[in-house]
Amino acid sequence: MIMAFKHIDAFFVPYYCFRSLCEYICFGYSCVAFAHNYSFFILFTSNICPVYYLIRIYNKSILSREKVFLKRGFHMFRIFGQLGWFIREMKWRYVLAFSTLFVSDVFSLLVPWITGFMIDQMTMHTLTFDILLYVAIGMIIIIVVGYFFSVIWNFIFIHNANLLEFKLRRRFFNHIISLDGKFFKKYLTGDLMSRATEDIQAMNEAIDFGLFMLAEASLYLVLLLGCMLVINWQLTLIILIPVVIVPFVVYRLEVLAEKYYEERQQATSRLSNSVLESIVGIRVVRAYAQEQADMAKLNAGAETAYHANNKFNKLISLYGPVFTIIFAIILTIAFTLGIINVFQGNMTPGILVTYLVYVRMLEWPLFALGAFANILQRGSGSYTRLDAVYNETSDIHEPVAPLALPAIESISFKHYAFEYPRAHQLTLQDLSFEIGRGQTLGIVGTTGAGKTTILRQLLLQYKVGNGGIQINGHDITEFSPYDVRRHISYVPQEHIVFSKTVYQNILLGKPNATEAEVMQAIEHADFTKDIGTLSHGLETITGESGVMLSGGQKQRLSLARAFVRDADVLILDDSLSAVDGKTEKNIISNIMEYYNDTIKIIVAHRLSAVQHADKIVVISDGTVVETGTHDELMRIPNGWYHTQFTEQNTMDVDQD
Numbered sequence: 001m002i003m004a005f006k007h008i009d010a011f012f013v014p015y016y017c018f019r020s021l022c023e024y025i026c027f028g029y030s031c032v033a034f035a036h037n038y039s040f041f042i043l044f045t046s047n048i049c050p051v052y053y054l055i056r057i058y059n060k061s062i063l064s065r066e067k068v069f070l071k072r073g074f075h076m077f078r079i080f081g082q083l084g085w086f087i088r089e090m091k092w093r094y095v096l097a098f099s100t101l102f103v104s105d106v107f108s109l110l111v112p113w114i115t116g117f118m119i120d121q122m123t124m125h126t127l128t129f130d131i132l133l134y135v136a137i138g139m140i141i142i143i144v145v146g147y148f149f150s151v152i153w154n155f156i157f158i159h160n161a162n163l164l165e166f167k168l169r170r171r172f173f174n175h176i177i178s179l180d181g182k183f184f185k186k187y188l189t190g191d192l193m194s195r196a197t198e199d200i201q202a203m204n205e206a207i208d209f210g211l212f213m214l215a216e217a218s219l220y221l222v223l224l225l226g227c228m229l230v231i232n233w234q235l236t237l238i239i240l241i242p243v244v245i246v247p248f249v250v251y252r253l254e255v256l257a258e259k260y261y262e263e264r265q266q267a268t269s270r271l272s273n274s275v276l277e278s279i280v281g282i283r284v285v286r287a288y289a290q291e292q293a294d295m296a297k298l299n300a301g302a303e304t305a306y307h308a309n310n311k312f313n314k315l316i317s318l319y320g321p322v323f324t325i326i327f328a329i330i331l332t333i334a335f336t337l338g339i340i341n342v343f344q345g346n347m348t349p350g351i352l353v354t355y356l357v358y359v360r361m362l363e364w365p366l367f368a369l370g371a372f373a374n375i376l377q378r379g380s381g382s383y384t385r386l387d388a389v390y391n392e393t394s395d396i397h398e399p400v401a402p403l404a405l406p407a408i409e410s411i412s413f414k415h416y417a418f419e420y421p422r423a424h425q426l427t428l429q430d431l432s433f434e435i436g437r438g439q440t441l442g443i444v445g446t447t448g449a450g451k452t453t454i455l456r457q458l459l460l461q462y463k464v465g466n467g468g469i470q471i472n473g474h475d476i477t478e479f480s481p482y483d484v485r486r487h488i489s490y491v492p493q494e495h496i497v498f499s500k501t502v503y504q505n506i507l508l509g510k511p512n513a514t515e516a517e518v519m520q521a522i523e524h525a526d527f528t529k530d531i532g533t534l535s536h537g538l539e540t541i542t543g544e545s546g547v548m549l550s551g552g553q554k555q556r557l558s559l560a561r562a563f564v565r566d567a568d569v570l571i572l573d574d575s576l577s578a579v580d581g582k583t584e585k586n587i588i589s590n591i592m593e594y595y596n597d598t599i600k601i602i603v604a605h606r607l608s609a610v611q612h613a614d615k616i617v618v619i620s621d622g623t624v625v626e627t628g629t630h631d632e633l634m635r636i637p638n639g640w641y642h643t644q645f646t647e648q649n650t651m652d653v654d655q656d
C-alpha cells in the first residue's frame with residue numbers, strides 16, 4: 001500500500017488518500033473492537049477492505065491504473081489458457097496429483113493439532129500411557145502415508161514437466177520446418193535456438209512448477225486458514241489484514257520484471273547468435289587474424305547478457321524479502337494477540353501452540369505465491385517470444401483440393417516475375433523456358449543474375465510470383481508442395497553435411513535405399529576412390545558440417561545423396577565447381593547414361609558442365625537473354641555464352 005502510495009500520479013492523490021484513510025480507520029476499529037471483544041465489529045472491519053476493493057472492481061468507475069493491474073494479472077495467467085490443451089490431455093494425471101496433494105496436505109496439518117492436544121493433556125495432567133501410545137502410532141501412520149502421497153504427486157508433476165517440454169519442442173520444430181524462406185530471413189539461428197531452449201524451459205516451469213505452486217499454495221492456504229478460523233476466527237481475520245498489500249507489491253515488481261526479462265532474453269539471443277557465428281566461422285576468423293576482435297565482440301555480448309541477467313535477478317530476488325516481511329508482521333500480530341487470548345481465557349496454551357504452528361506454516365504458501373508470480377512472469381515473457389514464432393505463417397499454402405502428381409513430366413516458366421520479401425525490386429522478370437522428361441537444361445549467367453532464385457521457385461521455398469510456373473501443364477500451386485518436392489533431387493550450392501557417417505548422410509536422400517543402391521549412387525558421383533581413403537570408409541563420421549571431408553568430397557557426397565533418391569527431377573546448383581575437369585566429365589557422362597529419363601537442371605559457372613545440355617539459357621538481371629544448344633549459342637558472335645566459353649577454354653589450355 002505504502003509503495004503504491006509513493007508512486008502514484010498527482011491526479012490520483014485524493015483517491016489514494018481516501019482509500020488509505022479508510023484502511024487505517026478499519027484497522028483502528030479492529031484493534032478497539034478486539035480489545036472489547038466485539039466480534040461483530042471485528043468481522044465487519046476485517047472484511048471492509050476486501051469488500052471495498054470488490055466494489056471498486058465491479059464498479060464502472062474503476063480507475064485506469066487498476067484496469068491495467070487486472071489486465072497484467074490476467075496476462076500472466078494467459079499461459080494456462082494457451083497451454084490448456086496439455087492440461088486437458090493430462091487431466092486425469094492432474095486430478096490424481098491434486099488429490100494426493102490434498103491428502104498429504106491434510107496429513108501435515110494433523111501434526112500441529114496433535115502437538116497442541118498433547119501439550120494440553122500434559123498441562124491438565126490427563127496424559128495416560130494409552131493416549132501416548134495411540135498418538136505415537138498415529139504420528140507414524142500420518143508421516144508414512146503423507147510421505148507416500150507426496151511421492152505420488154511429485155512424480156506426476158516431474159513427469160508432466162518433461163512431457164510438456166518434449167511436446168513444446170516438437171511443436172516448435174514442426175512449426176518452423178513448415179515455414180518458408182521469409183521466416184528464416186527474419187530470425188537469426190542463435191535467436192531461434194534460444195527460443196527453442198530457454199523460452200520453452202521457462203514456459204515449462206510456468207505451466208508445471210507454477211501450476212504445482214499455485215495448487216499447493218492455495219490448497220495449503222485454504223486448509224490452514226480453515227483450521228485457523230475454526231480455532232479463533234476473530235484473531236485469524238485480524239492477522240490477514242497485512243495480506244492486502246500483496247497485490248500492489250506484485251504489480252509494481254511485475255511491470256519492471258516484464259521489461260527486464262525481455263531485455264535479458266534479447267541479450268541471450270544475440271549472444272547465442274554471436275557464439276554460433278564465431279564457432280562456425282572459426283577458420284576464417286583465424287585466417288584473417290581476427291581472434292582478438294572476435295573475442296572482444298563475444299565478451300561485449302557476454303557482458304551485456306550478464307548485466308541484463310543481473311538486473312532481472314536482482315529485481316526477482318525482491319519477492320522473497322517482501323513476502324518474508326509480510327509474514328513477520330502476521331506472526332508478530334498472531335503471537336501478541338494469541339498470548340492476550342490465553343490470558344483472557346479464550347484459548348488453552350496447547351491450542352495457542354497449534355495456532356502459532358499453523359501461522360508459521362503460512363510462510364510457505366505466501367512465499368510460494370510470490371515465487372509463483374515470479375515463475376509466471378518469466379513464462380509469460382517467454383510465451384510472448386514463442387508466440388511470435390508460432391504466429392509466423394508460411395506464404396506457401398496447401399491447395400484445398402490438390403491435384404495428384406504421380407510424376408513430373410514437364411516444367412515451364414511463363415513470363416515469370418518474382419520479388420524477394422521486402423526486397424523492393426524484381427529478381428526475376430519476364431522469365432520463360434520449358435523442359436520435358438529426359439531433357440537437360442543448363443542455366444548459366446553472371447553472378448547474382450538470379451540462377452539460384454529460379455531453382456528456389458521450383459522447390460517452393462517462397463510464395464510463387466507473378467506469371468506462372470507449370471508442371472505437366474498445370475499451375476504449380478495446384479499441387480501439394482510436399483508432392484512437388486518429393487519428385488525432386490536437389491544438390492544446393494552450399495553443401496549441407498550432417499555430423500553422421502558418410503553412409504547415413506547419403507541415406508538421407510532415400511532412407512529405405514539398399515546398400516547396393518547406395519554403392520551405385522557413390523559410383524555415379526565418382527566418389528568410390530575417396531571412400532577407400534577415408535579412415536573408416538563409409539562408416540567415417542563426417543564431423544560437424546563435414547569438417548573431415550574436402551570441399552570436392554562434400555560435393556560428391558551431396559551428389560550421391562541426390563542420385564540415390566532417383567527422383568523425376570535432378571537439380572544441381574553449381575555442384576561440380578569443386579571437382580577437377582576429369583571428375584566433372586565422369587560425373588556428367590554418368591548423369592547422361594544412368595539418368596537419361598530424368599529432367600536435369602544444371603546451374604554452372606564452368607560452361608563445360610552444361611555443354612552437352614539439350615537447352616542452355618543465359619540469365620542476366622533475372623531474365624533470359626540467350627537461349628539454345630551449345631552449338632547454337634556459339635554461333636552468336638559477341639554473345640555472353642560465346643565470349644565466356646572462349647575465355648574459359650583459353651584459360652584451360654593455358655593451365656594445361
Ligand SMILES: Nc1ncnc2c1ncn2[C@@H]1O[C@H](COP(=O)(O)OP(=O)(O)OP(=O)(O)O)[C@@H](O)[C@H]1O
Nearest residue numbers: 185420421423427446447448449450451452453454
Ligand atoms: N533471400 C533473399 N532476399 C533478398 N534478395 C536475395 C535473397 N537471395 C538472393 N537475393 C538477391 O537476388 C539476386 C539473385 O541471387 P541468386 O542467388 O539467385 O543469384 P545467382 O545467379 O545464383 O548468383 P551466383 O551465380 O553468384 O550463385 C541477388 O542480387 C541476390 O542479392
